[in-house]
Amino acid sequence: EVQVVESGGGLVQAGGSLRLSCAASGFTFDDSAIAWFRQAPGKEREGVAAIHSSDGSTFYADSVKGRFTISSDNAKNTVYLQMNNLKPEDTAVYYCALQVTSALIHGTSWNQPMWYAFWGQGTQVTVSS
Numbered sequence: 603e604v605q606v607v608e609s610g611g612g613l614v615q616a617g618g619s620l621r622l623s624c625a626a627s628g629f630t631f632d633d634s635a636i637a638w639f640r641q642a643p644g645k646e647r648e649g650v651a652a653i654h655s656s657d658g659s660t661f662y663a664d665s666v667k668g669r670f671t672i673s674s675d676n677a678k679n680t681v682y683l684q685m686n687n688l689k690p691e692d693t694a695v696y697y698c699a700l701q702v703t704s705a706l707i708h709g710t711s712w713n714q715p716m717w718y719a720f721w722g723q724g725t726q727v728t729v730s731s
Contacts (some may be wrong), residue, residue: 604628604720606635608698614688620727622683624698626720629632631655635707636681636719639695640727641709653681654704661712666692681728688729696722 610622622629624636637652651672652661671684685692699718701707711717 604702605699606615606698606700606720606722608696608722608725611727611728614731615687616690616729618686618688618729619686620688621685622696622698622727623723624681624722626679626681626685626698626700629672629700629702631679631703631716632676633704635701635704635712636674637699637701637707637731638681638683639697639713640692641697642694643695644692647713647715650696651683652707652712654683654707656704661707661709663713679701685727686712690729690731692727693729694727696727697724698704698722 607625616647634655638650639647641647653672666693669687674681674726700720
């Protein structure tokens with residue numbers, strides 16, 4: 603059974619940092635792609651970042667480039683999202699999403715929720731001003 607579990611959310615002041623973790627199991631991690639999405643109240647779910655576990659290639663939304671870093675620890679089947687210089691507009695529920703076939707995730711698909719079959723339950727990130 604494929605499982606995806608997020609952790610690490612919380613409340614932080616603007617300018618602060620958080621690190622989210624996504625632990626995945628039940629599939630071949632080394633050939634997968636994992637992404638972080640977020641959804642704020644009243645807004646659509648948006649892609650934040652994604653990574654190929656096989657070669658470490660990454661994708662980022664323009665709004666987080668230079669502030670967020672996605673990384674993968676294949677030995678632990680875990681993907682991280684390091685978030686620095688957080689802003690109030692980063693406040694959202696953050697979801698981890700998994701695509702077990704990494705070739706399906708590329709420059710034009712990585713931020714489309716339809717390409718991910720497995721999702722975590724989300725973790726709340728709140729940034730106060």
